[in-house]
Amino acid sequence: MNILEKISNELDMLSKSERKVAEVILASPSTVIHSSIAALAKQANISEPTVNRFCRRLDTKGYPDFKLHLAQSLANGTPYVNRHVDENDTAEEYTSKIFESTMANLESARKSLDTNDINRSVDVLTQANKISFFGLGASAIVAHDAQNKFFRFDVPVVYFDDILMQRMSAINSRQGDVVIVISHTGRTKSLVEVASLAKENDATVIGITTKGTPLAKECSIVLTVDVAEDTDLYMPMSSRIAQLALIDVLATGFTLRRGSKFRDNLKKVKDSLRSSRFERKD
Amino acid sequence: MNILEKISNELDMLSKSERKVAEVILASPSTVIHSSIAALAKQANISEPTVNRFCRRLDTKGYPDFKLHLAQSLANGTPYVNRHVDENDTAEEYTSKIFESTMANLESARKSLDTNDINRSVDVLTQANKISFFGLGASAIVAHDAQNKFFRFDVPVVYFDDILMQRMSAINSRQGDVVIVISHTGRTKSLVEVASLAKENDATVIGITTKGTPLAKECSIVLTVDVAEDTDLYMPMSSRIAQLALIDVLATGFTLRRGSKFRDNLKKVKDSLRSSRFERKD
DNA sequence: AGAAAAAATGAAATTTTATTTCATAATGAA
DNA sequence: TTCATTATGAAATAAAATTTCATTTTTTCT
Incomplete structure (x- = not known):
């Protein structure tokens, strides 16, 4: 709890001298x-001991510790929270709200992730004969992005955002193939079916979805990405961004597992793009 | 400025021993x-004097003052810094680093954005006869995502991630059309040409790119998204996520500008998906 | 390469700051 | 008023931070 609030709440529990201290602090905390x-x-x-006793009465360890708490209370910035956009927001306001909500959701997504599952996924991916990414709607772009990344690793990788192609691909999968199915809701029927088909055909199925969804139940490994989706505007927002961050994590894990020679290769891929760009002058 | 960011920014200004201090602090600021x-x-x-010198190099009065700044940074809700992934990181570590860097970069992207330009862009978009999104590579998925969003607004919208289609589309554009060109580097030749072609044909060209790039010079409006891209692994990471957040901002601005009836429409679009999903049981 | 200069570092001394101890003063109940 | 309880501050002590300065390391210049 904010220590300044605490001081004013407990003002009557304090002795006369201690209250003097409290008043000075409340009057100008930033000086203190x-x-x-x-x-x-x-x-x-x-006297000085009185200040010390005052600090301890507020459950701090002593004066320096009290100052730390005070400094934190003064740090004006609100921690990132999911703030909803309002009808009358200015551009300034809704921009801030969206960015902050996105950050807040990334934070909660990270907390929902289990690093053991990430490790297992990276294991499986590094040993895959073929990797497929499936998603629909907003998650299609995540699959698209994943292809863009994994493509650089010279592993056979495909992505489909078409129900029929996904089905066909799932049916043709076999042992050693990895299928990554992406869905925020985890309730899209055709995707759940695709996951199930791939699994029946012995592929390892990794789901990127919310905890406890029908899709999660069909997967060999579930990478849980829980975000409080802002549904006010009826569009997917933070969920896909959290999923993308997870793709980055998987791609990073992959390159680390593959070692440093492998990373030189990545540099070559990147350098190959140079001629298509205007030179930097600096 | 956030002292944690400052530490990581000035990491190379520090001496060897001072850097050790920096690393310990970055690893666990809340312990410090x-x-x-x-x-x-x-x-x-x-040694202790080294810590002291470290604190002064960061323009604090000494160690206690440094701790105060640190406490405030932590309270600010952003302990997020751009931390680089290391060869020997565990899954836990690189996951945290990637999420935190992403959040830090979103923060800096927001700061680089000019809300006036966002306002002007929303103006232009709400009055557009046709909206086109162009991107290549990692930015292609941003264009893809933008289509997915703007498509719901019953405005003619297209997206191309193919150079030839982009050129053709640009040549056919006319007054009243809006072309949004997305490129982190802003140096991809073909995209800069496309922007220039579209402009010659009287389309309004909005660029989503870094400040001062060749692409920025060709645009009617530039939406600046500056992020410190982590190039260690030679893959685009945070840039596309910041761009996506910006797409969310534009889409939100669009719906707000269009008013509440319009938002009921969005709900209908979303509800139309219901039959394709498994019902929630709760 | 080697010498001189500059910069970085830590041990020890010093200073500053915080905490404890303890004697005294204020407060309040019988 | 008297005794007990609590509050308070002076002084002593302890802890923490800073400064000084000698030594080591690094850099620069022959």
Whole structure:
């Protein structure tokens, strides 16, 4: 809890001298964080031990610890939270809200991820004969992006955002193939079926979805990406961004597992693009 | 400025021993605010004066003052810094680093955005006869995603990730058309040409790119998305995520500008998907 | 390569700051 | 008023941070 609030709440639990301290602090907290205990004591016309006792009464370890708490309370910035866009927001406001919500959701997505599952997924991916990414709608672009990344690793990789192609591809899969199925809701019928088909054909199926969905039940490994999707505007927003971050994690894990020679190769792929670009002048 | 960012920015200005201090702090800033200078020195295997010098190099008055700044940075909700993935990172570590870097980059992207330009872009988009999104490589998926969103607004919208189609489309554009060209580097020759062609044909060209690039010079409106791309692994990472967040902002601005009846329509689009999904049981 | 200069570093001394101890003063209940 | 309880601050102590300075390392210049 904010220590400034705490001070004003507990004002009547304090002794007379301690209250003097409280008042000085409340009057100008930003000065206090730069004062020594002696300076504050003088300011409040009381002794140093009193300041110390005051700090302890607020459940801090002592004066320096108290200042730390105070500094944190003063740090004006609100932590990133999912703030909903409002009808009358200015461009400034809705821009901030969207960026902050996205960051907040990335944070919660990270917390929902299990690194063991990531490890297992990277294991499986590095040993795959073929990797397929399937997604529909907003998740299609995640699959698309994944292809763009894994393509550089000289592994056979495909992506489909077409139901029929996905089915056909799933039916043709075999042991050693990895199929990654991406769906925020995890309830899209055709995708759940595709996952199930691929599994029947002995492919390893990795699901990127929300916890406990029908899709999750069909997968060999589930990479849980839980985000509080803002549904006010009826469009997928943060979910796909969290999924993309997860793709980055998998791609990174893949390159690390493959070792440093492999990364030189990646550099070559990148350098090959140079001639298509205007030179930098700096 | 956030002191954690500052530390990582100035990492190469630091001496060897000071860098050790920096690393210990970045690894676990929340531990550090409860450590004495002696404890931190021991942790980093260097002497106390070195910690002190480190603090001063970051323009703080000394160690206690540094801790205050650190505490404020942590309270700010952003302990997020662009941290580079290391060869020997565990899955836990690289996952955290990627998520945190992504968040840090979103933060800096937001700062680089000019809300006036966003407003102008939304103006132009709401009045467009036709909207086209062009991107290549990693930016292609951003264009793809934008189509997926704007498609719901019953405006004619196309996306191309093919150079020839982009050229043809640009040549056929006319007054009242809006062409959005997406490129992190802003140096991809064919895209710069496409932007220039579209402009010659009187389309309004909006660029989503980094400040001051060749592409930026060809655009009617430039939406600046500056991110410190992590090039260690030679793959685009945060840039496309920041671009996607910007697409969310534009789409949101669009729906807000169009008013509430319009949003009911969006709900209908979304509801139309229901039959393709498994029902939620809760 | 080797010498001189500059920069970085840590041990020890010093200073500053915080905490504890303890004696005294204020407060309040019988 | 008297005794007990609590509050307070002076002084002593402890802890923490900073400075000084000698030594080591690095860089620069023959």
